[in-house]
Amino acid sequence: MKYVFFLFLSASLWPQAALDPAKLLQPPTDTWPTYNGDYSGQRYSTLAKINASNVNSLALAWVYRVNPGPDQAGGGRNTPVIKSTPLEIDGVLYFTIPDHVWAVDARTGREIWHYEWKNSKGGWHIGNRGVGVLGNWLYFETPDCNLVSLNLKDGKERWHKEICDLNQFYYASVAPVIVKNHVITGVSGDDLDIPGYIESHDPITGDLQWRWYTHPQPGEPEAATWPSVEAMMHGGGMTWVPSTYDPELNLIYFGTGNPQPVIAGKGRKGDNLYTECIIALDPDTGKLKWYFQPSPHDTHDWDAVQTPVLFDGEIDGEKRKLLAQASRNGWFFVLDRTNGKCVLTAEFVKTNWATGVNEKGQPIPNPQKEPKLDGALVSPNQGGGVNWPPPSFNPETGLFYVNAARAFSVFYLYDDDDKPEGWGGNDKGGWSEAMLQAIDYKTGKIRWSHKWPGNGAGVRSGLLSTAGKLLFAGDTNQNLVALDPANGKPLWHVGLHASMSNGPITYEIQGVQYLLVAAGDSLYAFAINSPPPELRFASLVERK
């Protein structure tokens, strides 16, 4: 009840342009107020003005191309790539690339402000997932390990706080998630053997509220999954992707990354908890509630950080609070999100690295498919059956959609010492085919699969499904495609100048529903191609 009061009080205090925190608890319609649109991670919108009957009238509304300035593309690229999911609040979009934030008019694409984190001290500039917003304040992470708060109205900096140590080869790329009075941040980096963690910060001061490391503490039972305290304290497990949240259970859910050393696992025999886990934490205390590990003792860089999607469903006639993840290792998991118990485990693409599934619902790694000095052919490859791009769950169809890849590569071990460090190996080469998979969460079976024709390249675009009976995805040929979510039939497409590079969103302003995607350095907004109101009025007069 205190929480409800907090929301009520907060809502009455926020000026018009600010984000009403109550929006964070509602399905996204006129706002897209958090990374996944709402806390569930479903990326499902109840908007239906763009629908299967009129999608062929979907037309370009505007394009906004970012211009971060010379040598600002990041990641060694010449052209910046927007990997963030924009937030849409009161008609304004807020999105990022590393070191940059933009506010853009969501109806016209006109820039309102641009903030640059100047004099970056380094860190990988490979991508940034976006921003979090609470009230009048925006939060984002910089590659050189800072959490920065900006004024939503003008992009002026309020404060910045260090959230990781660049000297230890950490960097920061995650979109912060706001849960009540907590700004939840994650950390990135797997060059060296450093421990992962997740933090909560005070939204007003930025001060640290709690930090939870992705390893057990010495002496805890789970510490026995490591051969030594030293291996455990240097065991990786980064928190690369934003959390989801269940307000009723008051739990946040997120995945953890690969153990370290990444490929050479000889010095870390055991399951290596809590790397490669789906984690449930109390957001008020940072205390662990439960964990489930999709990839015990991973040696293939298969971070289990893919969005844990929350929905209520029915299993064997019983209503259940569920969580589902299509994990990078090629397997799909449905858990009871109250306790982390596995309900269902199934491949969503064919893999070759597991010998079966154990009683806990975990795939059992085949030792023969660990990296070898002379190479081991493994599927999926290091990129995985899916990577970071967000999936979608459609409560109408009951299907979980994932833009997947069936990929092979050879994993080589370079360092067979008893105590390897860093990576100690890598994968090389490969062949892949890309496909959109629709998974029945009750059975784990693929209800339909749509193979993307063409060049076999992987896809790095997220998904969105809507009440308009549409599923939006990027293909391998730089198309934005709308499909029928019931059967995967392509209904509409448009060619973009680059591959879709983020998760699509949708929002409604003044009665018009917009679809927004990023491709490379540009945002594309689409709306149903209808004449402007004055022309519609003119045509009515003529008819009379």
Added chain:
Amino acid sequence: MRSLLVLLAACANMFAQPGPTARPKVDPAAAARGRTTYLQYCINCHGSLAQGTDQGPDLVRSVVVLRDQLGSELGPSLRRLANHKADFTQAQLADVSHFLKDRIEYTANDRNASEPPNVLTGNAAVGKEYFNKQCTACHSASGDLASIGTKYPPDELQQRFLFPRRKPIAVTVKAGLDAPVSGTLDRIDDFDVSLHDSSGEYHAWKRGAGVNVDIKDPLSRHHELLDELTDANIHDVVTYLNTLKTK
């Protein structure tokens, strides 16, 4: 000396404020001098790779070393610790710092092989048997692959066996009552298909009812093999292919 780990951790907490800025670039000459100093004073406890021994902790993973700038953290730590040389000159500290940073950079980049992997671990005779059974429909040990073992080093041979380079894909499009058009696939997605015919002319169609597309990927058998091959098959075949060297 085991207490060094604890002490270094304690030191790390002392330096828990924001660390120095950009990572220092390693000076190879300074690193070489630092290595000499390291060999003289540090190697017994911290090991030849600075990754620690039973007597001393891992310095590549040390937060003190990671945060060090030309001895800024190392110097005070060494002066604090028992059984450590406390009177290094500033120049010596900087050199040791360069050496340790070099080890750190090496570790951070060890996802790249320092030398090609030895992939010739199979049985050539067994590989030959597999080849004769599975590969001779398209390849010949005395024909197209007669000198394959000379053409490619073994590790590249393994990669090319599993993942051959793309070849032009043949495609025929039959649209309605028009005559079929054949050529090399240019691009295909769910909505369009295009090709270049033998004269180089470009043709394109919107896909849909009445437009039939027939694709023949010459590498399709290689792609199927990925589901069939065991790692032993791979090593046997590559070891055999490596013997195919025209004299």
